[in-house]
Amino acid sequence: MATMVGRALKPAVAHRVIEDLNPPERILMGPGPSNVHRRVLQAMTKPLLHHLDPDFIHIMDEVAEMLQQVFGATGGFTLPVSGTGSAGMEAGLANLLEPGDQLVVISHGFFGDRLAEIALRHGATVTQVRGTWGEIIPLEDVEQELKRHRKVKVLAVAHAETSTGVLQPLEELAKLAHKYDALFLVDAVASLGGVPVEVESVGIDLCFSATQKCLGAPPGLAPIHLNDRALVAIQTRKEPPRSWYLDLGLLHKYWEGGTRAYHHTAPISMIYALREALRLILEEGLERRYARHRCNGLAMRAGLEALGLKLLVQEEYCTYQLTSVQVPYSVDDGQVRTRLLNEYNIQISGGLGHLQGKVWRIGLMGESCTSENVLLLLSALEELLPKEGFGIPAGYGVAAASQVLAEAYSS
Ligand SMILES: *Cc1c(COP(=O)(O)O)cnc(C)c1O
Numbered sequence: 001m002a003t004m005v006g007r008a009l010k011p012a013v014a015h016r017v018i019e020d021l022n023p024p025e026r027i028l029m030g031p032g033p034s035n036v037h038r039r040v041l042q043a044m045t046k047p048l049l050h051h052l053d054p055d056f057i058h059i060m061d062e063v064a065e066m067l068q069q070v071f072g073a074t075g076g077f078t079l080p081v082s083g084t085g086s087a088g089m090e091a092g093l094a095n096l097l098e099p100g101d102q103l104v105v106i107s108h109g110f111f112g113d114r115l116a117e118i119a120l121r122h123g124a125t126v127t128q129v130r131g132t133w134g135e136i137i138p139l140e141d142v143e144q145e146l147k148r149h150r151k152v153k154v155l156a157v158a159h160a161e162t163s164t165g166v167l168q169p170l171e172e173l174a175k176l177a178h179k180y181d182a183l184f185l186v187d188a189v190a191s192l193g194g195v196p197v198e199v200e201s202v203g204i205d206l207c208f209s210a211t212q213k214c215l216g217a218p219p220g221l222a223p224i225h226l227n228d229r230a231l232v233a234i235q236t237r238k239e240p241p242r243s244w245y246l247d248l249g250l251l252h253k254y255w256e257g258g259t260r261a262y263h264h265t266a267p268i269s270m271i272y273a274l275r276e277a278l279r280l281i282l283e284e285g286l287e288r289r290y291a292r293h294r295c296n297g298l299a300m301r302a303g304l305e306a307l308g309l310k311l312l313v314q315e316e317y318c319t320y321q322l323t324s325v326q327v328p329y330s331v332d333d334g335q336v337r338t339r340l341l342n343e344y345n346i347q348i349s350g351g352l353g354h355l356q357g358k359v360w361r362i363g364l365m366g367e368s369c370t371s372e373n374v375l376l377l378l379s380a381l382e383e384l385l386p387k388e389g390f391g392i393p394a395g396y397g398v399a400a401a402s403q404v405l406a407e408a409y410s411s
Contacts, residue, residue, distance in 0.1 A: 026341070027368070029377055030349035031162045031190060031322050033212035033219050034365035036277070040217055043276035044269045051266040060255060063271055066278035070215075070286065071207060071225040072198035079255040080221040080274055081208070081246060082267050085189035088208030088222030090118050091246040092185050093156070095234050096206060099123030101153040104145050104182070106137050106173075110163035110352040111187060115156050122242050124153075133355065134164045134312045134324070139172050146180040155182045160191035160319040162213075163352040164312055165361070167195065167319035174203035183230060189213060192223070193281055194293045194321040194365055205230040211270070214293070214321055216366035217277035220270040224248070277366075294320045295408040296364045296374050303378040303401030304362075307385070307392045312359055321369060324351070324359040330389040333357045339388070344380040371405050 028035045049056040060079075067078045081091045093115065097103060103124045105116045108131035116126045129145050131137040137157075146152050155177040160167050170186060177184035183205040188197045192207075194214030199207045206226050212219035226234070226248065234249055241247050245264065253261040281289060297320025301311060304325050312324035327333045333350055337360070340346045351359040364373065378397035385392050 024345065027344075027346045027373060027376065029363050029368055029373060030347050031213070031361050031363045032210070032365060034214070034216065034363060034368040036216055036218060036273075037280055037367050039280065040273050040276045043272040044218075046269075046272050048268050051268065052260060052262060056266070056268065056271075057260060059271060059275060060266070063275050063278065064255065066275070066282060067223050067225070070193060070197075070278065070281060071223075072196070072202075073200050073225050073227070075200075076225055076227040077231055077248075077252055077256060078223070078225045079251060080211070080223045080271065081251070082220075082264065082270075083222055083246075084212070084219050085187075085208070085210030085222055086114070086118075087246060088189065088210060088224050089115060089187060090243060091222065091224060091248060092187075092206050092208050093119045093124070093154075094122045094241045094243040094246055095248045096154050096183055096185060096230065097122055097124040098153075098237055098239060100125060102127070102149050102151060103154045103156060104129060104142070104149070104152050105155075106131070106142065106157040106168065108135065108137055108164070108166065108168075109133050109158065109161035111158040111161055111189070113353070115158065115187060119154075119156075133161075133353075134166060136166055136168050136317045139176065142173065143176055146176060146182065152180055152182040154185050155180075156185040156187070158187040158189075159197065160188070160195065160322060162190040162322055162361070163324075163355065165319055165322045165324040166313050166317050167191070168317075170197075170202045170204065177205075178203060183233060189222075190322060190365070191319065193289065194369070195290055195319060196286070199225055199227065205233075211274055211277065213363075214365045214369075215274070215277055216280060217273045218270070220267060221274055223274070293364065293369050295405065296369050296371055297321060297323065299371065299374045299401040299404040299408070300362060300364060300377075302404045303374065303397040304381075306400035307378070307381060307397040308390075312355075321363060321365045323362045323364075324355070325362065326359055327357065328385075328390045331385065332388065333360070336360075336384060336388055339384055340377075340380060343384075344376075346377055346380060348377070374401050374405070 107128040192209035211217035
């Protein structure tokens with residue numbers, strides 16, 4: 001009997017013992033996630049609160065207030081949507097567009113295409129203004145498209161197109177959108193916190209971002225700002241948005257005003273993380289933070305060029321926090337990235353869409369944006385590329401970058 005019981009209790013499959021969690025401390029130099037400050041990680045270990053606890057509501061207000069400053073807004077409505085940058089994209093499009101509404105979207109990269117795809121799924125009529133990946137879109141092309149339709153509801157663009165590293169200027173696009181009575185929607189997922197976005201002075205009606213790029217928190221929240229114009233558009237919809245979870249009208253009732261109506265359980269620990277990341281941003285100061293991204297980005301560009309590598313985007317249109325550089329013909333894209341990870345602990349990314357295998361995307365975002373990281377990656381490439389079949393003059397990359405950094409710090 002005893003042996004039978006023993007046999008019955010014995011599990012059919014021996015389970016592995018899962019060890020303690022011990023991920024390596026990588027240097028994250030792709031287009032996100034970027035490294036986070038220790039203070040942000042520590043904030044996530046603070047005690048949980050209920051999502052309607054008065055103390056938590058106070059924290060929500062602080063987060064919204066700091067987000068407004070980073071967005072460059074004084075009015076409107078600001079909140080972090082639960083979910084990553086793509087949730088911000090979906091929230092923005094699903095709330096502004098109703099089935100049959102016309103969207104004009106600027107498509108000169110992977111994320112412009114994603115905006116179009118999401119809007120289509122929400123029933124919008126979508127027209128894409130296509131342009132060359134790696135270049136900005138000429139205003140005439142956009143105006144031509146706006147003119148062609150009886151009524152365009154929304155003009156949408158990715159500010160920093162992370163698939164290429166182009167920074168699309170926004171001021172003139174905002175004016176164009178408003179000239180044709182369209183709402184202006186901006187994907188600032190890769191730009192907010194790294195380069196100025198300034199929703200109010202630029203005239204952006206709806207803008208969203210993500211926590212894991214230049215804002216310096218883990219992935220999981222998509223900060224979003226709407227001005228009064230966008231709020232009115234949402235409040236006067238004929239039918240509710242097709243997404244219940246991302247219904248900004250319902251979220252408005254939880255995040256603002258007296259009702260604080262439960263919608264969904266806020267990801268408490270992520271809100272703590274964002275609060276600390278925003279405190280760090282405001283402690284540093286927005287101008288200093290933008291200057292840091294600019295100066296390190298320029299140093300990276302100079303270093304890569306000095307190694308004989310070709311940049312995808314010319315300086316005039318480049319965004320400093322993300323640099324795309326062409327993979328030399330003689331070199332295996334994946335092999336170099338794997339060796340960078342295994343031998344140098346550095347993560348960079350490959351290309352998206354038709355640039356897959358053709359470019360490396362190097363990020364200098366938030367906490368990852370340091371002059372040490374610029375020099376570290378360049379010296380790693382100086383060692384690695386000759387071993388991988390691309391002969392380069394050793395020392396030139398680091399020297400060129402150091403010179404840019406020295407000039408920036410002496411001025
Ligand atoms: C990263 C990125 C997204 C998508 O964000 P996820 O957090 O991956 O969902 C959208 N737009 C741009 C411009 C991005 O860089």
